[in-house]
Amino acid sequence: MKMAVDLAREGTTFLEQVEARSGEKVAECYQCGKCSGGCPFSSLMDIAPNQILEMIYYGLEEPLLRSRAIRTCIGCGTCEANCPAGFKMYRVMETLRHLAREKGVEPKADAGIVSFNRLFLDNVARFGRLQEIGLALEYNRKKGQLLRDSAMGARMFFKGMVGAADLFPRRSATAAPVGRIFRKIEEMEGRE
Amino acid sequence: MKVGYYPGCSLHGTGKAYDISARTAMKVLGVMPEEVADWSCCGSTPAECENPLLSTALSARNLALAEAAGHEFLVAPCAACFSHLKKAGLEIAGNEKLAAKIRELIELDYQGQVKVLNLLQVFVDLVGIDALRKKVKKPLTGLRVVTYYGCLLVRPAHVAGFDDPVNPVSLDRIMEAAGATVLPWGAKTDCCGASFTMTNPEVVAEASGKIMLQALEAGADLVVTACPMCWMNLYRGHGYAREHFGPGKTMPTVYFTELLALALGVSPRALVMKKHLVNPYPVLRQKQIV
Ligand code: SF4
Numbered sequence: 336m337k338m339a340v341d342l343a344r345e346g347t348t349f350l351e352q353v354e355a356r357s358g359e360k361v362a363e364c365y366q367c368g369k370c371s372g373g374c375p376f377s378s379l380m381d382i383a384p385n386q387i388l389e390m391i392y393y394g395l396e397e398p399l400l401r402s403r404a405i406r407t408c409i410g411c412g413t414c415e416a417n418c419p420a421g422f423k424m425y426r427v428m429e430t431l432r433h434l435a436r437e438k439g440v441e442p443k444a445d446a447g448i449v450s451f452n453r454l455f456l457d458n459v460a461r462f463g464r465l466q467e468i469g470l471a472l473e474y475n476r477k478k479g480q481l482l483r484d485s486a487m488g489a490r491m492f493f494k495g496m497v498g499a500a501d502l503f504p505r506r507s508a509t510a511a512p513v514g515r516i517f518r519k520i521e522e523m524e525g526r527e
Numbered sequence: 528m529k530v531g532y533y534p535g536c537s538l539h540g541t542g543k544a545y546d547i548s549a550r551t552a553m554k555v556l557g558v559m560p561e562e563v564a565d566w567s568c569c570g571s572t573p574a575e576c577e578n579p580l581l582s583t584a585l586s587a588r589n590l591a592l593a594e595a596a597g598h599e600f601l602v603a604p605c606a607a608c609f610s611h612l613k614k615a616g617l618e619i620a621g622n623e624k625l626a627a628k629i630r631e632l633i634e635l636d637y638q639g640q641v642k643v644l645n646l647l648q649v650f651v652d653l654v655g656i657d658a659l660r661k662k663v664k665k666p667l668t669g670l671r672v673v674t675y676y677g678c679l680l681v682r683p684a685h686v687a688g689f690d691d692p693v694n695p696v697s698l699d700r701i702m703e704a705a706g707a708t709v710l711p712w713g714a715k716t717d718c719c720g721a722s723f724t725m726t727n728p729e730v731v732a733e734a735s736g737k738i739m740l741q742a743l744e745a746g747a748d749l750v751v752t753a754c755p756m757c758w759m760n761l762y763r764g765h766g767y768a769r770e771h772f773g774p775g776k777t778m779p780t781v782y783f784t785e786l787l788a789l790a791l792g793v794s795p796r797a798l799v800m801k802k803h804l805v806n807p808y809p810v811l812r813q814k815q816i817v
């Protein structure tokens with residue numbers, strides 16, 4: 336595995352690297368599993384939170400960086416509240432996402448989460464403020480499920496929570512400076 | 528007093544009822560919300576998941592704008608906006624290298640002077656429960672509510688930095704001061720399914736459906752929430768609860784600011800409670816609140 340070689344050259348193991356960046360002592364987890372039991376999204380994850388810690392311990396870097404699990408954690412902190420050691424699982428998840436990004440590791444097929452995130456950010460980059468309805472329509476169109484949520488959408492429309500104007504995205508005055516943030520980050524990352 | 532106000536994208540869209548009632552309730556209590564001019568999206572969970580620097584920059588832009596407008600406090604009614612704005616501030620504080628990078632990205636100065644507050648803090652800390660109670664004109668007598676906080680208002684604890692991460696009480700105190708009966712229940716801080724509402728609606732429906740079931744078991748008339756995303760997701764939960772537990776097994780979800788505004792004597796016509804997906808009027812009428 337190429338990445339493991341790179342890490343060895345840096346003189347740190349995967350475990351040490353994750354511990355240093357997340358500030359969490361992965362090796363001290365009791366493996367009691369309470370984090371996974373409490374996590375509202377473990378059913379969506381391909382690897383349960385406590386197993387992630389175990390895999391870090393054993394240096395299984397590549398499957399972790401490719402996993403859907405690390406992109407499914409929303410940082411709700413339920414795991415920390417449940418953990419007898421007060422372990423901040425979301426910090427570890429965040430660290431793994433950062434490592435995946437830095438190493439250019441793409442996720443394996445996900446349940447729409449990554450593609451949704453990117454559509455969301457495209458929308459923000461274009462309009463400055465998220466156009467909720469536009470995003471919903473675009474996501475469903477891309478997924479070929481035009482009618483999904485149509486009942487809820489219609490109810491919101493008839494109740495007046497959503498108006499005709501919401502169907503037409505507006506560019507706010509904020510669009511230009513926000514667009515520049517996106518562009519400059521791309522440049523910065525190209526430089527590094 | 529004046530405070531900076533960051534409505535966020537939802538409150539300009541599907542969360543209008545929250546926006547209107549939040550501004551109204553604050554004004555009645557002498558807190559004047561001033562919307563931050565040119566505010567932009569905080570990036571929410573997608574930015575956080577995709578690119579940490581982007582996430583910090585998108586949020587920090589709004590902090591810098593509020594600071595430039597001279598605000599000491601920036602109020603973010605949406606739980607997710609609150610969490611992301613506050614996290615960005617914490618990350619930049621004490622990290623000069625990151626601060627410089629952020630200033631370059633957002634093209635604005637930022638000194639870390641503005642304090643991010645959620646809406647519960649406005650009523651509990653800025654107004655104060657006793658002052659609030661004194662302004663109640665039409666107490667919500669007989670109305671039985673359960674208070675729903677969800678995750679991001681109180682967790683991660685080091686970001687939220689307020690109330691208890693598992694058993695918070697600030698919303699309970701606000702509702703009690705408004706005259707409602709706050710019932711004990713176990714789903715106060717359970718997660719509603721958050722940003723998976725588009726990608727995995729079945730997961731959201733199940734998570735929120737279980738929350739609705741607990742509200743029913745507690746014997747509540749209404750669920751009271753403090754977040755536009757939770758409000759939307761709990762609606763998915765209504766459908767799930769009906770399907771799994773039979774017809775009639777549901778109840779309206781309203782924003783706490785709507786009930787608070789009613790208790791403060793605001794006319795229901797000034798709010799937009801009719802727009803709720805599950806109409807709260809029948810139960811409010813039955814309790815002679817509207
Ligand atoms: S923070 Fe992440 S891992 Fe922890 S409970 Fe929430 S979603 Fe699960």
Ligand code: SF4
Pocket residue numbers: 364365366367368369370371384385388417418419420421422424
């Ligand atoms: S709850 Fe804490 S100690 Fe238990 S497995 Fe999860 S992280 Fe480890």
